[in-house]
Amino acid sequence: MNLFKFSSPQTFYSLAGKLAPAFGVIAAVLAAIGLYISFFVAPTDAVQGEVYRIIFIHVPAAWMSMVIYLAMAFWSAIGLGLGTRVSFYMSKALAPTGALFCFLALWTGALWGRPTWGTYWAWDARMTSQLLLLFLYFGHIALTNAIEDARRADKAGAIIALVGAVNIPVIYFSVKWWNTLHQGSSINLTKISVVNTMLIGMLIMALAAWAYSIAVALVRVRSIILERERRTEWAGVEIAAQGGRA
Amino acid sequence: MSKAFIAVLRRDLLLAWRSRADLLVALSFFVVVASLFPFGVGSDPDQLRAIGPGVVWVAALLATLLALPRMFSQDFDSGVLEQLLLSQEPPVVWVSAKIAAHWLSTGLPLVVVSPLLALMYGLKPSAIEVLALALLIGTPILSLIGAIGAALTLGLRGAGSLLALLVLPLMVPVLIFGAGSVDAWASGIGLRAHLLLMGGGLFAALALAPFASAAALRITMD
Amino acid sequence: MQWQDPGTGLNSIAKAAPTARQKCNPDVVIFLTTKRLPDTPWRVVECTPMLEIHDLACLRGDRLLFRRLGLSVQAGELWRIAGANGVGKTSLLRLLCGLATPDEGEVRWQRKTIQQERESFHAALLYLGHASALNDLLTPLENLHFACAAAGDAVDTAACSAALTRIGLGQQLDLPTKVLSQGQRRRVGLARMLLATQRLLWILDEPFTALDVAAAAELAQVIAQHAKAGGMVIFTSHQDADFGMPVRTLDVGKFGGAFSA
């Protein structure tokens, strides 16, 4: 039954199985160091007090949500260009984590905004773009889930990811333009006097978020690969071996 | 212009004319949505004048969205899209023709009717001109972006709401600059920047969206 | 059975080349590709099939419809695709047209894959699918004229109405298509064939469905004529028809999937 003789999903499957725990450990260690710095090393901010400590998750989450969307677009472009199925699987595996970070950026932004500027939500350029990015994630996930034919779902998701990625700068720029024009809520996000320890803490938390995202995406892609490659010989063997234990 | 482009454009416009009752429904939807807002926010003339351009734009966005599934679905069901994909011409040619026909039959009427709605919102005559001009540049972008979504959601269950979720976030920049142009003009900043940006957006959409829609249609038909 | 062993299709052509050199006259045989060998004064004629299918596999959702399907079609041949409902006849035809991408294997037109040769292949192809490709609000004449123009054929309205009149729709030229019966709709497709004789390869999905006896006979005649003139016709059908010439059969069911995960 050696019909679908594509080796790359198989190689990627075992590679992902080896790498995922490693990235998971890196994420845990980095998060522990990052959290220690954010709560015990970084000093209290003179203006905002303790509440600024939210930025140690807010900023990495916002970065991550953007990076993951770009990574999805990257994998989609590779998938459409080279026809490699693993790229589509990666793109699909990244989407839920990207949406998660996008939501976290909004949530922590709101909780930070309330004590700092007296409002949970402002139609500020960054928050509004973040909200639109969340809609892009929702659209991508909804589209790929609505299409039953797996190959069509892969490619349609890839197209919408690419279209979205092209639009992200346009959206950000237009929202910023709209915001400065209306002057409705001018919020200065850089009111904190950033000291080195804060920056280091933020960077370490961001690296932890990177490692976490990679680990989670790799674990998720393993399920996707098994599901989609189940007709191949090697996946059959793997399912038979693992299925008994599940 | 290529033969297939002309043939598709002529046929789609003829079809639009034959089913003009459907187009009137979309147009009435536009008018009804735009006239609902005063009931919600009150009839204070100053307030209405302030929200007028935005309301007309949002209504235009929704009316475009309502008409989008029609762009490909009939031809998808009847097998015409298959035939078009087998044409010698690259798909992007006739996809462009279909988008053009769609805009001419659904977008352009919105532009024509918009001054009427602007009057109801108490906009000054010069502001009305600006609004119509912005709609004239902006609605083709909506059709172009919408075509991608319409091609991707073709034949799916719940295609309508999925389409809205996909394309509405992408249309926000058009809304911002379209509605903003009237404000900019009214506040004396001048129109130039807005119109230039929208024109640039239109060219970018013209250059990219037909290719993306054609690729999406190939994927859908596979 | 005429289908070739897919793995050795090209090899057997290469092996056949020396005999072809002796037997074929390059000036007479139109549909053969000719190639000049570097060290010989004569031209070698390779009796290449126009359309070749190699090792084709098709998956639909969870089901493997067929695999290792091979076929080579030469000018003047008439092929009937046989098989029970659901074995993937329509899927095969869509793969042949290039509407769908094969899960494995490839389709070649004049030795190049149809993806490489998209334009010239589509210029030589007429596909009439299951759906009629007619719009209800247009008249048969408008539908036919559009179909020709969109495909890239320069056919004027007069020729379209002549074709429609010939297949018995002369009275319905200016009526909307929605008042036509199923059989009459099918006849519009027949008219399209009459106007596409210059297209070498016809791929027809169930062309005899809903046609009455007279129309079916006329269709069989049109198909046979096309093949005799050097064209190729691949079709699916549940009915038996008399073409007055040999019809080769490909049974898709014989390539059925061994598993359906």
Next chain:
Amino acid sequence: MNWDSLSAFIDMGGRGAFVWGSYGVTLALIVAELWTLSQRRRDTLRRLSRLQQLNGDELNGNDSQSS
């Protein structure tokens, strides 16, 4: 060290609800994601091995051609 006591740590200068609201939801969502991931893997394996068994039975019997 920024904190005199555990209660000061929890209080976060009077902004405890906001800070812990952020960190708590983040933690909860990450835990939820990890949990759904492990569930997904287990479900996938279970379903696919079930399908495999079914398919094996089918192959031993007559291979059906209906769709």
